[in-house]
Amino acid sequence: MLLPPFQLHEPTTVAEAVALRQLHPESDFLAGGTDLLPNYKWQLNTRPHVIGLHKVDELRAISPTKIGALATLKQMNMDGALWQEVPVVAQTAGLIASPLIRNSGTLGGNLMLENRCFFFNQSYVWRESIDFCLKAGGTACHVVPQETKCYATFSADLPGPLIALGATFELAGPSGTRRVPAVEFYKNDGIDRHAKRPDELLTFVHLPPTASQYRASYQKLRQRESWDFPELGIAVALKMKGETVEDLQIVANALECAPKLLRDIGSGLRGKKLTDAAIDEAAAAVETQVRPVKNTNLSPSYRKRMARVFTKRALLEARAGGPRRA
Amino acid sequence: MRGHGAVNSRCSLEVLIDEACEELGLDPFAVRLQNMMPPYSHTINDFRITSNGLPECLDKVRTASRWDERWRKMPLGKGLGLGCGFYISGSNLPIHWDVPGMPQSTVHLKIDMDAGVTVHTGAAEIGQGSDTVAAMVVAEVLGIRLDRIRVYSQNTDTAPIDLGSYSSRVTFMMGNAARKAAEEVRRELQQAAAAVVGGQPELFLFQDEMVFDASNPSRRVSFTDAVRKAMDHKGALVARGSFNSTKMGGDFKGATAGLAPAYSMNAYVAEVDVDLDTAQWRCTKVWAAHDCGKVLNRLSVEGQIEGSIHMGLGQVYSESLEYRGPNLRNPNLLDYKIPTSIEMPDVETFLVESNDAEGPFGAKEAGEGPLLPILPAVVNAIHDAVGVRMHELPITPDRLHDQMRLQGGWKKPTPLGKAAAVAVKRGVRRP
Numbered sequence: 001m002l003l004p005p006f007q008l009h010e011p012t013t014v015a016e017a018v019a020l021r022q023l024h025p026e027s028d029f030l031a032g033g034t035d036l037l038p039n040y041k042w043q044l045n046t047r048p049h050v051i052g053l054h055k056v057d058e059l060r061a062i063s064p065t066k067i068g069a070l071a072t073l074k075q076m077n078m079d080g081a082l083w084q085e086v087p088v089v090a091q092t093a094g095l096i097a098s099p100l101i102r103n104s105g106t107l108g109g110n111l112m113l114e115n116r117c118f119f120f121n122q123s124y125v126w127r128e129s130i131d132f133c134l135k136a137g138g139t140a141c142h143v144v145p146q147e148t149k150c151y152a153t154f155s156a157d158l159p160g161p162l163i164a165l166g167a168t169f170e171l172a173g174p175s176g177t178r179r180v181p182a183v184e185f186y187k188n189d190g191i192d193r194h195a196k197r198p199d200e201l202l203t204f205v206h207l208p209p210t211a212s213q214y215r216a217s218y219q220k221l222r223q224r225e226s227w228d229f230p231e232l233g234i235a236v237a238l239k240m241k242g243e244t245v246e247d248l249q250i251v252a253n254a255l256e257c258a259p260k261l262l263r264d265i266g267s268g269l270r271g272k273k274l275t276d277a278a279i280d281e282a283a284a285a286v287e288t289q290v291r292p293v294k295n296t297n298l299s300p301s302y303r304k305r306m307a308r309v310f311t312k313r314a315l316l317e318a319r320a321g322g323p324r325r326a
Numbered sequence: 327m328r329g330h331g332a333v334n335s336r337c338s339l340e341v342l343i344d345e346a347c348e349e350l351g352l353d354p355f356a357v358r359l360q361n362m363m364p365p366y367s368h369t370i371n372d373f374r375i376t377s378n379g380l381p382e383c384l385d386k387v388r389t390a391s392r393w394d395e396r397w398r399k400m401p402l403g404k405g406l407g408l409g410c411g412f413y414i415s416g417s418n419l420p421i422h423w424d425v426p427g428m429p430q431s432t433v434h435l436k437i438d439m440d441a442g443v444t445v446h447t448g449a450a451e452i453g454q455g456s457d458t459v460a461a462m463v464v465a466e467v468l469g470i471r472l473d474r475i476r477v478y479s480q481n482t483d484t485a486p487i488d489l490g491s492y493s494s495r496v497t498f499m500m501g502n503a504a505r506k507a508a509e510e511v512r513r514e515l516q517q518a519a520a521a522v523v524g525g526q527p528e529l530f531l532f533q534d535e536m537v538f539d540a541s542n543p544s545r546r547v548s549f550t551d552a553v554r555k556a557m558d559h560k561g562a563l564v565a566r567g568s569f570n571s572t573k574m575g576g577d578f579k580g581a582t583a584g585l586a587p588a589y590s591m592n593a594y595v596a597e598v599d600v601d602l603d604t605a606q607w608r609c610t611k612v613w614a615a616h617d618c619g620k621v622l623n624r625l626s627v628e629g630q631i632e633g634s635i636h637m638g639l640g641q642v643y644s645e646s647l648e649y650r651g652p653n654l655r656n657p658n659l660l661d662y663k664i665p666t667s668i669e670m671p672d673v674e675t676f677l678v679e680s681n682d683a684e685g686p687f688g689a690k691e692a693g694e695g696p697l698l699p700i701l702p703a704v705v706n707a708i709h710d711a712v713g714v715r716m717h718e719l720p721i722t723p724d725r726l727h728d729q730m731r732l733q734g735g736w737k738k739p740t741p742l743g744k745a746a747a748v749a750v751k752r753g754v755r756r757p
Contacts, residue, residue: 118655130653142650221604223644223722225668227660297661302724309603 001041001123006048012055014172017201022174024049029201031070032104034097035113043124044114044136059108059203064212067205069108074099076107083325086207088161088216088235091323095220096157098227108202111159111169115152115190115257116229117143117295135191143295151257151293152190159186160235160253161218163261165211173200186258193258214239214247217317219310220254223297230254231298234286234310236266238274238318245269250282250314252307255292262289274319283311328637329694332413333701337719340409340702345715348739350754351746354408354706355388358593365680372576376588377690379617379680380410383593386615386676391595397710398741403600405711409703410593413695414586415619415685416495418571429568431499432486435464435507437563441550443468443475445507448488449500450480454693455626456496460504462622463686467508468515469532470549486566494691497622498588499569501686506567514563515549518556522547588682590695591617594635596671596703600711602736605727607711608669609639609704615676616696620688624677631675631696638700640665644720713737 009024011017021027027049030036040046053059059070064085067076076082077094096102096110119133119142132138134150143151159182167182182205185195196202214237222228233253239246248266253259265285269278287308292300317323327333347354358380363369365378387408388394397406420430434446445464451457461475478484488500515537516527523546525539538546547555556563575581597611614631621627644663648655656662681688701719709715713736714729730736740748 118650118661121661122657126653126657130650223663224666226666228663229660297663298722299724299728302727305727306604313603 006050009051031106031109034101034105071107073102073105085212092218110156113156116155117152150190155229159259160233160251164235164237164249164251168206170204171200172203188258190257215318215322217314219314234314236314252290255290279315283308286311328697336698337701344706351749377680377682379678380591382678383615387595387613390613405707407703407706409699411698412589415498415588415691417493418585419582431503431569433503433507435565441553445477448485449496450491463504464508494693502569503567505686507565510565515552519552588690590690594699594703596707598707605723609671612673617678618692619682619685619690627692630692634696638697642704
């Protein structure tokens with residue numbers, strides 16, 4: 001399918017990019033393009049103006065406390081300081097898609113990844129032939145037909161560990177910048193997906209200095225070990241105080257329309273020893289709290305069961321110290 | 327997709343044999359060896375079987391996979407499975423119904439002043455190496471280097487009739503046609519060589535670009551000189567060869583289905599590793615023995631086998647066309663999941679040469695046949711690994727996990743000796 005025509009703008013600063021966005025409300029920001037351009041080719045949410053960010057060099061910097069939205073997944077996966085301080089972030093970047101896609105795909109692109117669904121990620125003719133679904137501008141959801149909400153699945157990986165580690169996202173808009181905690185950024189709705197206003201640009205991810213005190217893990221299920229989107233992802237961040245849990249955050253990812261921080265399960269373990277039995281109990285609790293629907297390749301009931309398995313794996317890895325660079 | 331129609335039924339049958347073996351307490355290798363058709367025999371539905379290298383195929387993979395030490399004895403989650411197959415070396419029934427006597431394959435051959443050979447064929451080179459086969463067959467007959475030969479294939483202006491690249495027919499049928507064409511021109515060259523150096527034409531042999539008298543090898547001319555002599559006052563040497571498969575098969579309705587002048591045979595053992603938590607599985611190793619008669623080009627045959635394993639593995643692992651009503655739900659290569667290089671197992675190939683009496687230099691097919699055994703080998707290996715028998719493909723982890731729950735958990739199948747004792751107790755008569 002051909003890329004539809006659009007006018008490309010090439011700002012060199014964040015301020016210019018935000019100004020261009022105001023000038024052309026019918027526009028998209030383009031970073032690595034590995035999600036946006038394939039969607040354009042399928043005529044999904046195409047816009048006449050595209051604001052390419054490839055010259056905005058201020059957004060490329062990577063440090064363990066601040067990562068620019070234009071950092072590529074490859075760079076994050078290769079960054080020694082990230083591996084040192086927040087290894088789960090570096091590791092997760094390397095679990096996304098395939099090496100070719102990671103070469104151009106960016107942090108910002110992954111955080112803003114369009115939700116996915118069988119009935120949305122199809123050609124125009126296909127979508128038209130079964131009557132457009134809600135997300136494609138129609139009136140009914142084809143996944144849960146009685147619903148008026150869109151169930152497209154959240155398919156980005158990095159938000160899982162970033163939420164678990166307490167990251168905040170920096171947004172630049174016409175009236176300046178603001179920060180939103182990652183955990184409040186996403187909404188459990190396949191269409192109205194996040195807190196970013198249309199005139200804002202996601203610029204940086206800030207990790208709290210305490211993030212490096214956590215042992216974290218991200219466990220991803222996918223059918224093929226390359227380039228498949230997650231069927232589920234479990235992120236955990238664990239902080240120990242001696243023998244007992246001081247803080248534990250568990251995020252169930254890629255199972256619903258947004259990543260889900262399971263606060264009560266994590267806080268329930270505070271002050272307790274993280275025994276095998278405690279891990280099994282927490283994993284079982286995760287299974288009961290996630291609600292996948294049938295719009296990815298593997299069945300929802302299986303993904304629910306696997307949420308338990310992958311939570312256990314994540315907790316075991318975190319308890320053992322977290323991922324190490326291969 | 328190769329081998330359409332045969333792949334799924336072969337998989338079902340091989341899995342059924344495995345199930346029967348389990349119930350009877352018999353070794354899958356022993357059952358196959360005991361029930362095998364001998365070479366040069368007829369099946370009950372009047373298939374004419376010529377060469378059959380299946381016993382040797384079975385022997386190769388049994389030894390290489392250390393089957394006797396490992397099958398049913400590997401730890402829970404790991405297993406071995408056997409799958410066999412056979413495949414037509416070209417459909418006996420031509421796809422043109424209304425042109426009696428038209429050859430199934432024809433090859434035109436021309437040798438001009440520079441002693442360069444042009445081979446014209448309608449066989450379609452689709453990446454499988456049919457041009458190479460055409461050149462190699464001609465080079466073998468004329469005892470010349472491959473770089474003397476130019477193959478012009480699938481050009482409708484110049485190509486003679488050929489039914490096409492389907493039913494794994496090209497090596498057998500086009501190869502035979504090419505051989506006949508080369509033999510026709512060879513007779514002219516024998517005459518020419520004898521005219522130059524004396525001797526009986528039919529005694530002249532072709533090797534290393536030389537034409538020499540077998541009874542007195544010092545009587546020799548170069549291939550080039552033989553060509554020039556043969557062309558004297560005539561011009562280029564032209565020849566043609568064709569192939570028609572003989573009438574075969576019974577008189578009953580449907581008797582023509584599956585008839586072929588020869589059949590490839592094969593036996594694969596697959597090794598799998600099943601994750602007991604998630605039911606995700608990987609095929610970790612394949613031992614693949616294929617009887618393609620005579621190996622004309624080792625690299626090509628091995629490539630065909632490895633490619634077949636990849637393609638067949640996709641059908642067991644992840645590939646399926648998912649429909650929602652009339653709409654194909656996964657019409658793209660992200661959602662239609664072809665295994666990647668990461669999912670590809672290590673493959674050890676064994677080429678068994680049964681030297682078919684009618685194949686070109688004894689060759690049979692290596693196109694679609696090598697795909698068949700991988701599917702049942704994997705399905706049977708999964709059963710050996712975790713005791714779950716899958717009757718639906720692809721074996722996605724959710725399906726396998728569901729089936730495990732239905733059966734009440736993973737369980738290593740009963741070891742052979744014990745299963746045999748149970749079968750005897752149930753009244754099964756031992757052979």
